Each structure stands twice: as C-alpha cells, then as structure tokens.
Amino acid sequence: MPFSSLGLSPYVLPALQQGLQQAGYHEPTPVQQQAVPLSLQGRDLVVLAPTGSGKTAAYVLSILQQFFMAPARRPRVLEQLVLVPTRELALQVADVFTTLGRELARRPHVVCAVGGVSINPQMMALRGGADVVVATPGRLLDLLAHNALSLRQVRRLVLDEADRLLELGFGDELRQILAELPVQRQTLLFSATFPADIAALAAAGLRDPQHLHIGTQAPVEIEQRAFHVDSERRVALLLELLEEAQWPQLMVFVGSIRDGERLAVALRKADVHAQVLHGQLAQGRRVRLLQDFRDGELRVLVATDLAARGIDIARLPAVVNYDLPRSPADYLHRIGRTGRAGEKGQAVSFVDAASLAHWRLIGKRHRLEVALEQRPGFEPRQVAPPAVAADGNGGIKGRRPSRKDRLRAAAAAGKPAD
Template identity: 35%
Template sequence: MKLKNTKFDSYKLNENILKDIAAMGFQNPTSIQAQCIPVALTGKDIIGLAQTGTGKTAAFALPIIQKVAQKMDMAALILAPTRELAEQISQMLCKLGKSSGARVALLVGGIPIKEDVKALGSWPNILVATPGRLIDHIYSRSVDLSKIEILTIDEADHMHEMGFLPQIQQILEVVPRERQTMMFTATMPKKIEQMIRRNMRSPQRIEIGRTMTATRAEQKLFRVSEQDKLLLLMDILSKKSQRVLIFARTKRKVDQLARRISALNNNVARLHGDYEQAQRKIAMEGFRSGKFNILVATDIAARGIDVANIEHVINYDFPSSAEDYIHRIGRTARAASSGLATSFVTHGDLSCLKHLEKLVSSKFKLIKVGDETPQARSSEHSRKYNKRGPKRKSRY
C-alpha cells in the first residue's frame, strides 16, 4: 500500500524507505532534499553547498539506501571529518534503511580495532568512516573498496581545514573510477575546487541554505572588550536555564570557561580535541539527554553535533569566517525551528563581521557593552560570583 502521509513518495523511493521516513516523523522534504534526491537517484555527480541544519544527511542517505540496500557487497562509502558526524550519519542510515536491508559499518578513531574487524565482518553494504581510520584499514588491507558505486564526502571544507585532503586523495585513488560522487560543503576553497575538477564528472551544483539559518535564528551581537567577555557570559547564563552551546576558540579557553561556569552551574560539559572517545561520548550523551544543559566546545570538536532543541548558541569567540558563523548558529536553527544566537564581537572581529553582513545582505545591530546596562549587570553578577565561586568545586 502506498503511503500518502508524506511527499517523499514523489521521488519513487521504495515502500520500505517511505515507511521508515514516516516512522521518523519526516513529512515534507527540506529544500536540499527536494533538489538533491531526484538528481542523486539518476546517478549524476553532485556538489551540494549547504549549511548544517538543512537536512543534507537525509538528502544523500535516501538515494544511497535506495540504490545499495539490497546489495551483498560494500557499495557505498561516506566520508566525514569527525567521529561525531560519522556516528550521526551512521545512525541516520540505520533508521532510514531499517526496513530496506541497509547494513551499515562505522570506522572511526578512538574505537578498538577489534570493533572495526567485527563491523567489517558483518557484510555491510554501506561504510561510514573518517579518513584517517579508513587509511589505516587500506594500508593493512582489511577493507575492500573495489565494489564501491557511490562515494559521498560530507563537509569537504572542514576536511580541508583539518588537513584531510591528502588522505581523501589517497582514498579516491583506491575506489573505482566508474562511480557516482557526491560532495557536500558549506564553502568552496580553491583546493576543494581542484579536487572536484580532478575527481568528479560534470557534477550538478545544488546550493541551498547559505543564509537560511542566519535568517531563522534570532541574533544578538554584543560589541565587547576581551576582558569583559567573561562577565557578560556569566550575566547571560544567570538568566537562562535552557540548553546552551558555547563556542570558544582554543582547548585551553574551553577548559577555563567550563571551570568558571561550573562554579555557578554544575550541569556543564566540555568538548575539545584532547578528549578521548569515551569522554566525548559522555559529554555528548549527557548534553543530548539533558544531564548537562551547557556544553562548551571548540568549533572543530563540535562538528557533527546533532542535538535537538538547542535553544541558545553563544559565540564566546567570534568565528574566523562568515561561513563558520552561519554554520554555528545553524545548531540552534535546525530544519524548520528557530533559536537564539548570541555573539561577542571585539575590535579584532569587525572585519569578519563586515564579511558576514555582505554574505547575508543584512546589517547587524551591535549592542555596546561598556558603561551600559549589560556591563553593569555583569559587574554586579561578577561580585556575587567572586564572593561564592571558590567555595564550590567543579564536578566535570
């Protein structure tokens, strides 16, 4: 019986996929899904320019499931820059391919090799991996990529930022030349363009969502000095009990902020590159479940965070690019929802702010924090904090 409660049936997806789409509560395709799915089903190469929160995972997952779920061999490979994003993609594939015979294996760093061997021994037809871990298996000849028909590279620009392009090029030399390639990226650095020209066949460019999340999220930008940022942050957090994601530039600053915040709020987790997989899992699962209502993270470590109902994103350190700003605030304005994004802007951030305004074709109002009310409240709150803060120890 054909399902009528979803518009996904117009893409000629099989009935098992439609059943799993309905079970997940998906009703209307997002813009990236509506444009990507029919093209991907034809086998054409795709360049998708899309931010987080636009639904791009399902945009490539659904065509992959349709085309390879019944195959015995490993026919699809998906590369992601971080463990968290790879896990998120794997989970989405398992849910959307539950009734279709999709068998998904996950290869990421921080997991014992014996777990990889077990995953590869389960005859997966879809493999999700981070580049470094997959290269390890290629070198040890423990993975066979000779039957790959579809290759998807997610967040290619962040692959570039993290130095993974040489590994990706090695992987591209191992997989069959006759394949479908889909690449998703928020920005298009020159090296990404070069990789596309060398390894894709007349790809169709699909661009969506570059400014959509910036439009959906309510945004507040504070012009503040570096030394006043902590006072302002404490003032904001003292008034909010909702789920908050805070971005800081360095690992050291993440640790410092988490310690300071935990003196007033014990429900704080932190996430950065020095954390082992078990620690990252505790932080993420705790934030997702509500055990921690505040997560402090570096931008790279936070790639792939898929947590519903993040009401507030705070850019403690303003991002170094306008595209990263849109990517970050997309954490709170996911799919059709909205949220609050607060950013601290110092003098050194003004050039990036101008680039952002040009990208989104909008002028942002800067709330000056100095002798004005936010600063005064922060100072008063700081005196209270200094009076009682040292008496309490961090639990995280």
C-alpha cells in the first residue's frame, strides 16, 4: 500500500513523501495504514500499538497536513498539542516533525517544552505563538502558569504513550490540562497497553472514539534468545557475546542506576566504550549521550527503563536485558528498540535463578516460546528459590530481599552481609 492511499492531499503528499524517505519509511506501516485516514477524517482514536510500529509518524503526518492546508495566521495560534511522558520522547517527536515537514513550502513552528532545563528559552520560543507544541505535562502547566501560551484554540490533542503518562503519575496534571482545552476538539490516544485507567481516560476525554488494535506481539523481525546464567557471570557472557556477534552498537537494560554504573565500569575496563543513561542525569548530558550513540561514537548504551519507550535509534542491531524488566509489559518496549522500520534485530535476555519464575511469567503474558539456553562455559550453578507471589503490576514481590533478610541469610551462611 503506497502513502498516496492514506487520504493525504496531493498538495502535500510529494513533500511529505520526501520526508518519509529520509526517515526510512518506504511504505506505510500497519498503524499508519489504519490511523492516518481516520485521523484525517477528524475521528477521535484510541490506538493500541507496540513500540516501533510507526505511530509517531502516523499522527505527525495528519498534523502536518492539517497545518499546511489551513490558512497562515499571525500571530501564530496553537492548534496542535502533543503530550508525552518523557523529555527524550518529546525531543524525538519534535525531530520527527522536522524530518517529515522539511520539504513543505510552509513549515510549522514546533516548540518542544520539557522539564529539567531552564524555562526561559521555551518561553522565548513561544513569543509570537507556536503552531505545534510537544510537551511533558509538568512543563506545560508551568508555561500556562506563566501565561506563555493558551490552550483555548487547540483543535487536536495527541496523548502519546498514554499508559506511561499514567504510570509516571501524570494523572492529576492531565486532568488540569484537559480542563483548559476546548470541548470540541479531536483527541488521539496512543498506548502500548490498555489498563483500566487508560479505558477511563478514553471514556472521559474522547468522543465516540474508533479503537484500533494493531497487535502487541514482538515483531517477527526480532530474533529473541534467552540465556540461563548465574548473576555474577553476566558480565563475562555479555563480553563474549559482544565479541562473537560483533555488534557495532548495543543497548543494555538494567534494573537500577547502581547496577548500570557497575556494568558500565566493567565494560570500560574491558576496553568497551560504554556509558549509562538514567533519569538522574542532567538533560544536556542525556541529550549528548543519545546523540553520541546515534552517531556511532558510543558502542554500548547501558540504560534503565527510562529508555525503554520512545527512543528511536536507527538500525540498532541488538538489545540485551541484563536485568529482566520488573513489569512484563516493559519487555516488549525494551526489545522494540531493535528491529524497527522493517530492520532485523536481536533481543537477548539473561535469566538467573532468582528471575527464572519472572521469565516464565513474561513468556506467559506475551505468549512467547523462547527456549532458555545454557551456553557452554556458563552453565548455571545457582538453584532457583521457591516461587513467590506476583504483585498486581506483574512484578515479583520479594525479588529484592530487605537488608534484614540479607543479614539473616549471611548469618546462616557464615558470611558477612553486603
């Protein structure tokens, strides 16, 4: 199916197709095939689609057409608002607007408004108005408090990674923002999962929405493997896989900032250029790390789940789950960093004795049939602990013992506690 079949105007299609080719899209993805025509018709949408499915381009295409076909207004009036959960995703979405709209005869003024940096440059960028604002909820409310913009004429609202917005505690902020928006507007809600709070948000904020379920299974382009390995042997196994596969770049997911720092140090000692990306870094540092990774100047990016969604690294050959994600839903978000836009990719998970039950839960939730391999020289020696109950979020209760538990275990074993 060509892009010309999506209902895009012939006045903008040639310019948009040039931008799409630069972004690596040669034909529409399934989410674009289904969402773009309905969006252009003005329908409210609830789109359930996995990471890496091309959903950002789906709503950016319809926004760019709506902007271009409308008469120019001076001063500019904010009519298009995109809300995202993280600074990284906001920057990436703004970059998609730039890429896809680069060849348009009239291009929108897009302002990216995120926290963690000074508000003053963003307020300056909003002088004279903006055509599109891509924002995190907290910073948008800050700008509203400073009277730097108005939401009264917004015609289209996009909630990208809506489940993540609610997971990160933006529910109250979303309600405040929705109260500032016109009742008569188009709302597009994109989410990777559809929990009860997302259903409630859709029921409250959308008008007779069309529901699209694109599919939440791992893309067939991703080869998934899992190794049963003792926790203390994971660094050695990772280094062996790096040498064997000769991945030019790799994203490695860890469970905590401390674990990430330790792993990055171990990799650098082995002459592997590695850095850590996490939420406590300054925004400028995070941007530079991602740019270095995109430019190929950094071989391994060790990341917490901050990077599991929304970060698009073109042609990333592989990801490794050094630690399994606490939530089974995050497994697909993590591995979706590879195998994007039709490219092949590999996803490798390390499973130790303590996480064996959780790995089985992830497989059950996603209907995965990934054999648990034992690599010669790395056969596990640790025995799996007794099964524990899963918590309501899919994570494993008791996964990390308390200090008191560690002291008792150390005393029983005759060893000092860590």
